[in-house]
Amino acid sequence: MLCDNCKEREAIINLTQVEHDSKVTLHLCEQCAQQKGVETGVAIMKSPLGNFLGALGKGAALVPAGAEGMRCPACGSSLRDFRDTGRLGCDQCYVAFDAHLRDLLRRLHGSSQHVGERYDAPGESGTEPDPRSHLLELRAQLRRAVEGENFELAAELRDRIRVLE
Amino acid sequence: MDLSLLPDGGMRWLDASGAKSTIVLSTRIRLARNVRGIPFSQRAKDSDRTAVLERVSEAAASTEKLGSAVAFHLDQMDRPERQVLHERHLVSKELAGLERDSRPRAGAALLVQDQVGVMVNEEDHLRLHGMWSGFDLEDAYAAVESVDAELGRLVPFAFHPEFGYLTSCPTNAGTGLRASVLIHLPGLVLTKEINKVLQGLSQVGLTFRGLYGEGSEVVGNFFQLSNQTTLGKTEDELIDHLGKIVRQVVEYEEQARDVLLKTAPEEVEDKTWRAYGLLKHARRLSFEETMNLLSGVRLGVGLNLLPGPGVYTLNKLLIYTQPAHLAAMDGRSTGDRELPTVRAAFVRRLLEAEPS
Numbered sequence: 001m002l003c004d005n006c007k008e009r010e011a012i013i014n015l016t017q018v019e020h021d022s023k024v025t026l027h028l029c030e031q032c033a034q035q036k037g038v039e040t041g042v043a044i045m046k047s048p049l050g051n052f053l054g055a056l057g058k059g060a061a062l063v064p065a066g067a068e069g070m071r072c073p074a075c076g077s078s079l080r081d082f083r084d085t086g087r088l089g090c091d092q093c094y095v096a097f098d099a100h101l102r103d104l105l106r107r108l109h110g111s112s113q114h115v116g117e118r119y120d121a122p123g124e125s126g127t128e129p130d131p132r133s134h135l136l137e138l139r140a141q142l143r144r145a146v147e148g149e150n151f152e153l154a155a156e157l158r159d160r161i162r163v164l165e
Numbered sequence: 166m167d168l169s170l171l172p173d174g175g176m177r178w179l180d181a182s183g184a185k186s187t188i189v190l191s192t193r194i195r196l197a198r199n200v201r202g203i204p205f206s207q208r209a210k211d212s213d214r215t216a217v218l219e220r221v222s223e224a225a226a227s228t229e230k231l232g233s234a235v236a237f238h239l240d241q242m243d244r245p246e247r248q249v250l251h252e253r254h255l256v257s258k259e260l261a262g263l264e265r266d267s268r269p270r271a272g273a274a275l276l277v278q279d280q281v282g283v284m285v286n287e288e289d290h291l292r293l294h295g296m297w298s299g300f301d302l303e304d305a306y307a308a309v310e311s312v313d314a315e316l317g318r319l320v321p322f323a324f325h326p327e328f329g330y331l332t333s334c335p336t337n338a339g340t341g342l343r344a345s346v347l348i349h350l351p352g353l354v355l356t357k358e359i360n361k362v363l364q365g366l367s368q369v370g371l372t373f374r375g376l377y378g379e380g381s382e383v384v385g386n387f388f389q390l391s392n393q394t395t396l397g398k399t400e401d402e403l404i405d406h407l408g409k410i411v412r413q414v415v416e417y418e419e420q421a422r423d424v425l426l427k428t429a430p431e432e433v434e435d436k437t438w439r440a441y442g443l444l445k446h447a448r449r450l451s452f453e454e455t456m457n458l459l460s461g462v463r464l465g466v467g468l469n470l471l472p473g474p475g476v477y478t479l480n481k482l483l484i485y486t487q488p489a490h491l492a493a494m495d496g497r498s499t500g501d502r503e504l505p506t507v508r509a510a511f512v513r514r515l516l517e518a519e520p521s
Contacts, residue, residue, distance in 0.1 A: 087208075113397060133224075
């Protein structure tokens, strides 16, 4: 769909304005949306990240030039993938790209330090793990062993699961 | 799909029993969590997603809060059925694979019990959620938090000492908490104060969306207000802050309604009676028109200008007049040209059953 305003570029943003008791939706390209955004201040952008980047007025700030090719050793996704999709590949990306993400998190949230509820995974930091979590872990390992046709390990895991059950 | 397995169709939040229920329709809490060591949903292989689902289902089965949950496997359901779940606000568009040219991912599922549930293999592996009637952030959060605590003891979640709970999109990292309130603001819209209020929200770290959350449009003067940031504040701080602002917005809305009654009492009365009359007698109704008329009637009921119908009936109409619900009820497809006729007949039937 073409932009309702310039009728030249592809529309990527729906701008909804409420007037009286009805609403008007404009389909706008990025440039026109930014202009409108300044005039009206009320724009529903596509995603919270898009909203943030729009507010910054420069999407390039997300990932510094030169670092785009950096890859997460665990899942293989790069900072470029992140820039393109707005999604990280796995939990290890937060470690692999931590300097960039710390900076981004500060700009998104005003802080990068979590102060909410602390979390210890089952069996961590001296807590007695719930016996059920151990069983669930073993079952997950068993499924992986069977899928990987590692039958020796699977048999061993099956025995350990039987004992626990 | 058998929604009758859910005692109230998963929609107890419609019953209008909560605080401020003529203005605040519902309160929703969600927590984003991921299983440690498995790629996030978008990057995951089908076998990863199946593993996540098996792990979460097994764990949920041994918890109190989700021990007898009903499971919906979105990847094995027809589109109209998935759309019904979406219209009930039980699953996101993404999980239901309702975005253009998309299908549900392998392993996409919803587990739901009473008022809490978990979406599995959404943008994050787990999206725990709870919906409460009216304005009730505390109860909704307490319930979802206890599901989180139970599951977190059985499934290792991805957590980082500095960044908190790790999520696919950094906008959710930290607490992973999104608290939102679905609020009806016709008074502010009619008095043209709404833009000021909405602009004010962004300055206090809140955001607004339409009826169906992210990316959806505002219909029927319903706005979803929620926290924008998730990191650097505690869960309680985020919830208290949202609660404080919502109370203020409710107050503004009440003031706007007072102004309307003082400055244009006849016009307001006329508007709500007209909306009621159209709903009671129209022979064809589009969804959008229905939503707007319901907004007018809801305003009239809130101001005691109309003797009925009850808020519960109005809430039910919001849900059941949506395309997939009507189509399913009447054995039609969602694109059926007769749907507006079916809708008008359904609205008349529900309103006639009400004292007026």
